[in-house]
Amino acid sequence: MRTLVLILGATLIGWVLWDTFETILLPRRAPNRFRSSQLVLRWLWHPWVVVASLIAKRSRREGFLAYYALLSLPVLLIVWALNLVLGFAMVHWGAGSKMIGVEGLTGFAGDLYKRLGPFRTLGWAEATWPLEEGRMDETTFMDDLYRAFDDRAQVILDRLNHRDWDLLVGVIESTDRVQHMMYRLIDEKHPGYDPALAAKHGDAILRVYRRADQFVAQVMEILDPGTTIMIVSDHGFHTWRKAVNLNTWLVEKGYMVLNNQPAPGEKKLDDLFGGGTYFENVDWAKTRAYAMGLGQIYFNLRGREGQGIVSPGAEYTALADELANRLKAELVDPENGVKIARNVYKRDDIYKGEFLGEASDLQLGFEDGYRVSWQTTLGGAPAGIVYDNKKKWSGDHGGFDYQTTAGVFLTNRPVSTTTPRIIDIAPTVLKFFDVPITDSIDGKALFTKNPGGR
Numbered sequence: 001m002r003t004l005v006l007i008l009g010a011t012l013i014g015w016v017l018w019d020t021f022e023t024i025l026l027p028r029r030a031p032n033r034f035r036s037s038q039l040v041l042r043w044l045w046h047p048w049v050v051v052a053s054l055i056a057k058r059s060r061r062e063g064f065l066a067y068y069a070l071l072s073l074p075v076l077l078i079v080w081a082l083n084l085v086l087g088f089a090m091v092h093w094g095a096g097s098k099m100i101g102v103e104g105l106t107g108f109a110g111d112l113y114k115r116l117g118p119f120r121t122l123g124w125a126e127a128t129w130p131l132e133e134g135r136m137d138e139t140t141f142m143d144d145l146y147r148a149f150d151d152r153a154q155v156i157l158d159r160l161n162h163r164d165w166d167l168l169v170g171v172i173e174s175t176d177r178v179q180h181m182m183y184r185l186i187d188e189k190h191p192g193y194d195p196a197l198a199a200k201h202g203d204a205i206l207r208v209y210r211r212a213d214q215f216v217a218q219v220m221e222i223l224d225p226g227t228t229i230m231i232v233s234d235h236g237f238h239t240w241r242k243a244v245n246l247n248t249w250l251v252e253k254g255y256m257v258l259n260n261q262p263a264p265g266e267k268k269l270d271d272l273f274g275g276g277t278y279f280e281n282v283d284w285a286k287t288r289a290y291a292m293g294l295g296q297i298y299f300n301l302r303g304r305e306g307q308g309i310v311s312p313g314a315e316y317t318a319l320a321d322e323l324a325n326r327l328k329a330e331l332v333d334p335e336n337g338v339k340i341a342r343n344v345y346k347r348d349d350i351y352k353g354e355f356l357g358e359a360s361d362l363q364l365g366f367e368d369g370y371r372v373s374w375q376t377t378l379g380g381a382p383a384g385i386v387y388d389n390k391k392k393w394s395g396d397h398g399g400f401d402y403q404t405t406a407g408v409f410l411t412n413r414p415v416s417t418t419t420p421r422i423i424d425i426a427p428t429v430l431k432f433f434d435v436p437i438t439d440s441i442d443g444k445a446l447f448t449k450n451p452g453g454r
Contacts, residue, residue: 006094012087016080023076112155119151126177132392138201141181146211149174153215160222167429172215178208179237183395187239189369191388228432233407234422235397242333243373243389244340244366246291247381249331255323256381257286278379285309289323289361292379295372295399296360297323304357316361320346324362333370333386340386342367342401353440365401372399415446 112119125148131141149172156170182204184192216231223229250256258281279290284300284307291297299319302308310316324344331340343365351359366372371389375382397405409420417424423443430437431445 002094002096004094005090009087009090009092009094012083012090016083016087020080112158116154116158119155120148125151126174128177128181128393131181138182138197138204142178142201142204145174145178145208148177149208149211149215153218157218157222160219167433170219172212174208175205175212175233178205179395180393181395183237183239184392187241187394190239190241190394191390192392192394229410229412230425230428231408231410232422232425233409235407236405237395237397238368238371238400238405240371240389240394240396241369242371242386244331244370244376245373245380245382245385245387246295246297246364246376247379248383249385250289250291250297251381252385253326253330255287255289257283258381259283288319290379291372291376293360293377295364295366297362297364299361301361320348320361327362327364335386338367340367340370341365343403364399365403366399368400368404371396411446413447416444416448417446420446 109121126145127136127141130136131138136144152170152172152174156168156172159165159168159170182201184190185194185198185202186205187193188198220229247256251258278292282290284305286309287300288310289297289299298305299310299316300308301310301312301316303312310319324346327341327344328339332338333340341364345363345365347356347359347361347363350363364372370386373380373382373387407422421443424446425443427437427441427443428446430441432447437445
C-alpha cells in the first residue's frame with residue numbers, strides 16, 4: 001500500500017510540475033490532453049460567462065471578460081500548490097514516515113501539548129550560539145531566554161497542579177545560560193566588557209534570578225503545606241577572562257610530542273558530533289599525557305590507550321605526582337605571573353568504583369578568570385598558552401576548582417550537615433522514599449529522618 005501511494009505521489013508531483021512548465025513557460029500552445037490547468041480554466045470559464053451575460057452594456061461586458069485570464073492565474077497557482085502539498089505528503093507517508101496531527105499525540109508529551117500548546121523540548125533551549133555568532137543582539141537574546149524560561153516553568157507548574165506525582169523534578173536552565181553569555185557585562189576586567197552594553201544589560205543576570213525567585217513563589221503557592229522542597233544548583237559561576245591551551249603547555253614541557261606533519265586546522269563541534277579526526281600530528285610513541293575536555297588530563301596508559309607507553313603502578317604514580325606539582329607551580333599567566341591551576345586532583349584520590357580506569361588521570365581546578373580553551377576541550381594544541389577570551393561566552397563553571405564553584409542548596413527541612421554536597425541529593429531522595437541505599441551510591445542522606453508526606 002505504501003509503495004503504491006509513494007508512486008502516485010511522485011506521479012502527482014511530476015504532473016503538476018510539467019503542467020506548470022507547459023502553461024507558463026512554453027512559447028507555444030500546449031497539446032490538448034488531460035491537464036489540471038485546462039480543467040480549472042474550463043470550470044471557471046462557465047460561471048464567468050454566465051455573470052458576464054448579465055451585464056447589458058457591451059463594453060463593460062467585454063472588459064469583465066478580459067479580466068478572466070488575469071484573475072485565473074492566482075487560482076491556478078493555488079491549485080498547483082495544493083496538489084504539490086498532497087503529492088509530497090503521499091511521498092512522505094509512502095516512504096515510511098508517520099504523519100500524525102495534534103489529535104494523534106499520545107502520552108506525556110501529547111497531554112502537555114494539548115493543555116499548554118507548543119513548548120521547547122529537544123536541544124539547547126536558549127539561543128546562546130546565535131548571540132555568539134552575531135545573528136542576534138543582547139536584547140533579542142534576553143527576550144528569547146525569558147520565553148525559554150516561561151516554557152519550562154509552565155510545564156512544571158502544570159505538573160504540580162495535576163498532583164498525580166510522588167516526586168517531581170523540574171529544571172530551569174536560564175540562570176545558567178544568562179551567566180554564560182552576559183558575565184562580561186558585570187566584570188569590568190573582562191576583555192569583552194562594553195560600558196554601553198553594561199548600562200543596558202548589566203542587570204540581566206540579576207533579573208533572571210529575580211524571575212527564578214518569583215517562580216519558586218509560584219511553586220510554593222501550589223504545593224500543600226508540609227510538602228518537602230529542595231532547590232538545588234549543581235554549580236556556581238566564574239568570570240572567564242583568559243583561555244588556556246593546556247595541550248600546548250604539555251607540548252612545551254615535553255609530556256606531549258608532536259611530529260613533523262602540518263598542524264591540523266581549528267577543531268569545531270562538527271568534528272565532535274560528526275566523528276572528526278583528533279590528535280593527527282601527535283607522536284604517540286613519545287607522548288605521555290594529553291588534555292581533552294574541561295581540564296581533564298589523560299595519561300598515555302598501557303592497556304587503556306591504543307599506543308600506550310606509561311605503565312600502571314609506580315610509573316603511573318610518579319607521573320601523576322610530577323605533573324600535578326608542575327602544573328600548580330609552572331602553569332602561570334605570562335602577562336602577570338598569576339598561577340592558573342588552583343588545584344590539581346589525582347584520579348585515585350577523588351574517584352572510586354568499577355569504572356575508575358576510564359576516568360581522567362588528573363583534573364585541574366582553575367583559578368577564577370581562567371578556563372581551558374575551546375580547542376583544548378576538543379584535543380587541539382594551537383600556538384600560545386594563554387590568550388584573552390573575547391567571546392560573548394564569558395562566564396563558565398567547567399574546569400574551575402570545585403571548592404570555589406559551589407552551587408546553592410535550599411530546603412524547608414532540617415539537614416544533618418552544614419556542608420551539603422551534590423552527591424548527597426540522590427541518597428537523600430532514596431531515604432525519603434525508604435528505598436535502600438546501595439554501596440555504589442556516593443554521598444549521605446541530608447534528612448535525619450523521613451519527614452513524611454511528599
